[in-house]
Structures are given as C-alpha cells and as structure tokens.
Amino acid sequence: MFSLKNPSYPEFLCEAPSGVLCVDIHPQHPHMIVCGLKDGNVAVFNLQNKNKKPTHISDARNGKHKDVVWQIRWVKDNLDGYLNFYSVSGDGRVTNWTIVKTCLWYTDELHIGYNKGIIDGLLKKHLLDSGRAIAFKPDEDNIFLVGTDEGMVYLATTQYSSQYLMSYQAHSTPVYNIQWNKYIPEIFLTCGAEFVVKIFHKSSSKPILRFDVGSQVGDIAWAPYSSTVFAVVTVEGKVNVYDLHLNKYNPICVQSVVPKKKASLNNIAFNKAEPIIIVGDSAGNVHALKLSPNLRKKTKDAQLALYNQDLAGAYQAEIKKLDRLLAQIVHIVQPQEQEEEEKEQTT
Template identity: 45%
Template sequence: MPLKKIQGMTNSGTVKGSALKAVKGKGGSGKTASDLAVADELDSWTKSKQLLKPEDQLELSDQELKEEIERVLTAQNPQTPSNIVEFSFKEGCFIPALPTTQTVLLLDIEGNVLHKDSEEAKFQLGGKFEIRDADEEEKQQSAELNAEILEGDDDVERENTEKEHDEEEKPIAKDEKEKQIEEEEGEGEEEAEDEAAVPIKKTPEVSAYFMKVGSKKLTNQFNFCERGALTYNNPFRNLETQTIPPPRANFSGQVTQWIIYDAYQQDFEAQLREKEKERKDKIVPTQKTEVKRKGLQTTSDTTKRTLLAIKILERMINQNTYDEIAQDYRYWEDPSDEYRDEEGTLLPLWKFVYEKTKKNNVTALGWNPSYYDLFAVAFGCFDFMKPQPEGAVCLFTLKNPSFPDYICTTETGVMCVDIHPVHPYLVCTGKYDGNVAVYDVHSPEKMPQYESNSVANKHCGVVWQVRWGIDMPDGEANFFSVSADGKVYNWVLMQHELSQTLIISLFLSCDPIPGPSGALIPLTGCGTTIAFHPTEQLIFVVGTEEGNIYKCSTAYASIYLATYEAHHMPVYKVDYNKFYPDIFISCSADWTVKIWEDKRSDPLFVFDLGCAVGDVEWAPYSSTVFAAVTSDGKVHVFDLNVNKYRPICVQAVVNKKRNKPTRIAFNHKLPVIIVGDERGCITALKLSPNLRKKVKPPKKGPVHTEKELELMKLEKLLALVREPQALTPLPDPPAPVDS
C-alpha cells in the first residue's frame, strides 16, 4: 500500500499531461478555441506587414538558390606568427622559437552533465542494488523522511482517485485510448525506477538504504538533470584601518657579472666550510689516526727526497741533451760582430713550453732577483672576445728547459706577475676577474696563500700589472695593483687576509657627465701599467688606455703630480731607467716608443717602429740600451750611445703570420733576454757583444765606478737633445759721470 501511494504522488504531473492530451483530441483536429483565436490574430498581423526589398538587391534564380556553397573552417589561427626568433645567450645567436598553440579558448565552464556513453554514466545506469548502512545522523534523517511520507500518502491517494474519475467521464476515441495506455505503461516504468531511491521504513535499531542504479528512462538525449538550490548570500563587511606608512629610502647599485659570480662563489665556499666543520665534528681522534699521520709524514719525507733526486737526474739528462745550446749559452760569442758597423744579433737558445698552456698567451715575464736562472711566467689571454681559458703561473729555469719547476693553475687567466725583491719565494699575481693572489713557492700546496675573493675586496676590471713595494714599518709585505677600473690599490699581507687600501682613482680631465639620477659623474681612465721611482718609493707613474701617463704619489690620493699626454692609443708599458731615475720610457699601440724626462712635458726621443709595440724595457747593464717587441714578430734593440735614430738590431723571433711576441725581459746578470708570444712559448735569446758594450773608463783623470760612467754617458747624450737654458744678459755698467 505505501508503494502505490508513492507511485501516485510521483506521477501526478504525468497524469495531468495525459488529461490535457485527451482534451486536445476532443475536437477532431486537436486544437482548442483559444488556440484558434491566437492563430487568427497571428494571420491578421502577418497580413498587415509588407515585405520591403531594396532596389539594388541581387535576384537569384531557383537553381542558384538551391546551389550549396561549402565553407571549410579549420582550427588554424591565420593571425598566429610563424617566424618568431629569440636570442639564446647559451649559443650566442638568434634561434627559432617554439611554435605557438593554435587554440583560442573563448569559454570554459565546469558543468555536471554526463554523456550517456561515458563510463560514469554507464555505471550509474547499471542494474544492481546496493545496501548501505547509515550512521546515527542518517538514521535520524531516514526516520523523519518516513514520517513525512506517511503523512502525505493519504493526500496523494485521494488526488489520484479524483483524477481517475475525471478521466473515465471524458469521451475518448479508441485510437487515443490505445496511445494513452502506452503512455501509462511508460510512466509506470519511470515510477518503478523512482522507487529505487526511496528509503524503506525499518526498525529504529537498524536503518539502511536500498539504492538501485538500474536503467532509467532518459528524459532527453544527453541523460542529465539539473538541480538548483537557493541559499542565503553571506553579508559583506568592509573593514578599514589607518597606519603610519613605513620609512622609505632609495637604493641603487651597479651589478656586473663578476659581482654575481663572486656572490655565488662566496656562498659556495661558505657551504664547503660548513661541510668541513661537520666532518671535523664527526671525526674522533684515536691512536690509530695518530699512527697513520706519523706514517704519512714519513712517506711524505721519503717522497720529497725521491722527487729531489729525480729532479737532479732530469737536469743532468737535459744538460746532456742540450749540451750544444748550454755551451753556446756560456761561452760562445758571435765573431761576426767585429765586421759589422756597430750592429749586433740575437742567438736563439732554448724554447720553454708547457703543454697545458699552449692555448694561452704569455701575459707577463719576470726574473727572480735572487736566482738569476729562474723566471716566472703568467699565462692568460689578451683576446677578450673569445672564451677565457684557464690560466697558470709557472716558474722555469735555464737548467731544465723541458718542464717547469713550479706549476699552479687558476680558474681565470693570469694577466701579470711579480717576484718579491727580498723574499724570492713570494709571487704576486693579478687575474682577469679582478682578483689578486700571493703564492708561496716553498709550500707544497699549489694554492694561493693570500687571495682577494669578495665583492668589495677586489678590482672591478682586469688587473693589468702588480708591483711589490717596500716593506711596511712593521715588516709586513705589500704590493700595488692597477686595473681597468681606473683604481690603484695597495695590498698589505696581514696575518690571515689581504688588507686593501685605495691609493688613487684615475679621473680624466674632461667634464663630468650626467648620470641616471641626474647627478654629475666624473669619468675615470683605465689603468694599464705602473712603475715606481727607483729612489723615491712614494712616486710612481701610471699609463692608461686613453694614452696619458700620470705621475702620482702614495701620499696624495686626489691629485696628480704631473700629466703627460704621451700617446694617442693605449699605453702598454712604462719603465724607469736603471741608472738615471728621472728618465723613463713608454710604448703604445700607436707604433711609437718615447723617452721622457721628469718635469718635462715633451718627450726627449720618439721612435716609430711601424706597428704596435707590445712591451719595452731598459737594459740592466747599460743606461742607453733598451729593447722592444712589436706585433710583426720582431725584437728591436736600441743603443742611444751608438745610434740615436735607428735600432742596432732588428731580428724576427716568431712567424708574424701565425704568431706575435707579447712580452720581453732582460736578465739582470746574464746577457740573455726572454721573449713570450701568443702561443704560450718563451724563447731565450743571447745578446751578441755589440749589443752589450760597456763604457770604457778614461785613461787619465779620476777613477769612476761603473754606475758613474753610465750616468756620465747618458748625461752627455741628454745634453744634445735638451733645450738650452735661457741666458740672462748681464746688466750694463753705469755710465761714467763727468766731474
């Protein structure tokens, strides 16, 4: 009985629809009087309207009207560009970008519609009952629902009986009765399906739902139903508060790739230090470890003695291998100099090459002041447009030309090197990334003892030259560096770090330019070389890429003592005369070598060598001899006492088509010079007797030392080119007075 009542309640709307259909069929045509009235009004309205056509409307025939015109729509967007490129910093060029999608999303709405062929719809349309036990809340809800159903059963049954009486009184045709019977059968199936979701009354102790997910009659072709609910909107409330604005400050800075690199490097080192601390905390010293350390010390001592013996054997083998060159190096003198008109030659001796630095340029050379056969070589790269290879610092000796005695590789190129004049085991270097480092050759570890490796404690450009200074009053060693950032720094070797002090900034004499914020910014020059006065250690000269040479003092950090407009292109080297401290020489990329005297703005001598001059240096044995290397692969040796206009020796050292020399250095004790080139090779050359003539003392007169004789020779030469001093005329005597 309850099930029948529920069926009558759920099909009430369907019964009404069937009664309406029966009324429609009463008139034979299926139209009511109201429908006929609406149709008449519609006809009257359409008759009053007249179809208006424009005069220029195109008239088509019936065949043309029946013709079908196809229009194909594709998913391709014609406005999408197909040739987009983007710049790749990894490859250094433009590469085509990935094609963009052709889909344009216009509307995206999440719905609850399921297609009848989908898996979830098939599962819902399956034909099995599921019994689900309900918890306490579901039991209470089911009890309330059963009570409501029982209350509404009587009303629903009463309505159904009234509708059935009404339908029996109405005259219905046989054919329409058969249709009505078919519709009632279909509605009975819907009622049976709706019964599956109706909870069944059970005892309060046990409550369950009988749920049938069986096949249902589809209400439409998509098989979905929409359910709506009206809920209350949450009230909106505006809250406002007023606070004191935080203080603001404008900050600006310049970031370069070196600063970013150094920041990452500093963070990486901090991580390594933390890992080392963790390892040290975990390691517990035991007796076994002490025994191992003693064993390692003994093995290391044995290794050192073995390496020393192997080094001696290697030198003996090289001496036998290069015996002829060693004999020429010591004893051979070119006899043809006697037949030449004051000209000399260079005898090639050894070539020093390290296999791993063949791709590097020789950027600096320097002889050891205590060991005359030992010299240092810096390997870097002058071509900054190419990827910078790893650099190295090597120590070679004339006793072993086959392999360097000391090797230390670096992550970036080493651009300059200098050996301490008092402590020959200390070597300072300047690098391509702006850092400076100090190496201890005695230490077995190939690591710098001191290094600047932070954002503030370094140069912002390439370090072009470093020079050791005199020790501090406390005995601390220090050196100076000049860089492309236009600054000269003094570095002091403290106990555990390098102390940095700014000596001077190389500001240009031109007017300042406005910066991004509107403030005027003075322009700075790019320092390339530095040289200290031989006697006054506070005085030094600096060459720049703009071609100027500035005379400065370590006691004044803001002014120049003198400015020389020396060259039109970058100055590559400045060097003081070893005998006359007021004379210095400079070379540049403008093909010229100039000799200057302190307190004179004009050069004393100017030599045009026909191509860029990479390096120049005064000879240590004569006050009038100097040598220079040019980019055409030649070495030029001048002796002003012999010829003031032309070199007395011009000799090709390397092939100018494949290579060019970069640096030159005189040995302070032997008649030997070394020349470095772009292929990482160092060539040793011996000077012939005509290139190293010394002044003969006069036969009569007081006895002079060698240095005094060199000074007299240079003074005599300078007297020929100096401008004569203006002579002041003597005053006229007073006229005699007549008595």
C-alpha cells in the same frame, strides 16, 4: 716557474682560479709570486708551500677589482715590515695590498679620473679612466707613474691622491708599459698600442725622444747593464734593440723571433745578471735569447772601472754616458718655465 737549466719542464706549477694576465716576483723573496687575474682578483703564491693554490687571494668583500688587473708590482716592505704590492686595473683604481699573516688588506691609493672633454663637474667626479700600467720611481718609493687606456701617463704620489704631480699625453692608444731608467731615475720609457716608443723626462710633459718602430709595439724594457740600451718587441714577431750612445735614431739590432703569421710578441724582460732576454708571444711560448757582445759594449771608462773591480765607478760611468747624451738632445723645461710658456701662448 721555469729554469733555464731545464726549459722543457717547469720547476713549479701554480693554479689560479682565473686567467693570469700579469705576474711579479718579489726581488728579495723570490719564492713570493703575485698575480693579477682576469676576473679582477689578485693572488699571492708562496713557492715554499707544497700546495699549488694561492696562499692569499682577494674576493668581492675584500677589494676585488671590478675589471681586469693589467699590471701588478711588489714594492718595499711597509713600516711594520709586512710585504705589500700595488695593482692597477681597468676599473680605474690603483690599489695597495698588504699581506698580514693570513689576511690581505687593501687601500685604494688613487682613482684615475677621466679628463678628456668632460665639462659636467658631477660626471667628471665619478667617471674613471682605465689603468693599464704602473711603475715606481727607483730612488723614491712614494712616487709612481700610471698609464691609462686613453694614452695618458700621470705622475702621482702615495702621500696624497687628490691630484697628480704631472700629466703626460704620451700616446693616443692604451699605454702598455712604463719603465724608469735606473741610472738616471728622472727618465722613463713608454709604449702603447701603436708604432711609437717615447722617452720622457719627469719635468717635461713633452717627450725628449721618440722612435717609430715601423710596427705595433708589444712591450719595452731598459737594459740593466747600460743606461742607454733598451729593447722593443713588436706584433710582427721582432725584437728591436736600441743603444742611444751608438745611434740615437735607429736600432742597432733587429732580430726576428717568430713568423708574424704564427704569433706576435707581447712581453720582454732582461736578465739582471746574465746577457739574456726573455720574450713571450701570443701563442703562449717563451723564447730565451742571448745578447751578442756587440749589443752590450761598454765605454772605456766603464771598462776600466770593471777591470779594477770598481762597481761604483762603472755605475757612475753609465750615468755620465746618459748625461752627455741628454745634454746633446734637449733642454729640459722645468714645470715653472712650462707654465709661463703656456700663459704666453694663451695671451
């Protein structure tokens, strides 16, 4: 765990029994860290403890995944007040983990079925697709998206796991990341191991916007300060920043971070309070970049609201900005209308 005040030496050091592929910090309890491991286990660290070892860890008798844990996410405390999180793995399981005193309880919320070209009913029942990414809807705790190795994205709910609410053929390669837009949580962003980034509306199986980055994408992130800004990192070592309000087709900034011969970029995250982004590369280095004022421009309505210290008004101004953009781009097809269109095509 590093601090920007002293980037040359870590503030905390935790030791995991296997390689760490994903990590998440609890939004309300920043001393609680959860990690997904290469051997299929999940581990929880409490930075308030002096011990560098995990306070909770799964094992083969207690829900260990049979493949790599690709992504892990803290969620809100359950009804009993216990901390809990979700993991998605290459074994096709989406698992909920609950920390109860010294124990780690697990429940498999979803088994991701493999549906491509499978005719045999028995085989289809037992064959699973590998999970790669997971994202919970900001305004509905029970709704989440899961991305797979086959490029599919499924909308599902924790209330039942027998079927998906919606399916999206997002990519033809493994889905690397999915992110909901926090201002209009019907919109989400996806990327895969290809040159294309796509924006979807929850009610439509087809993307409403797609962007050809010109290089294989490593990761994506929505900006927390704007409803229309997102960033993309590529294997060529570049960060592309898009602002749909200013330009719906091309990035407003392309910044080279590392030479492509030395490393590729594979992770990006925005600071929620400061105009800073953190970028990780394949050589194990982490780069902190400051966003210029041109990359975080506000509309006049948002500027006026912030000047009057009206945070709610500034938030509504961001929602209106994205709403106007969506009205210009596309008519959202509702699921019922979509079914009728598909029936017309088949007849």
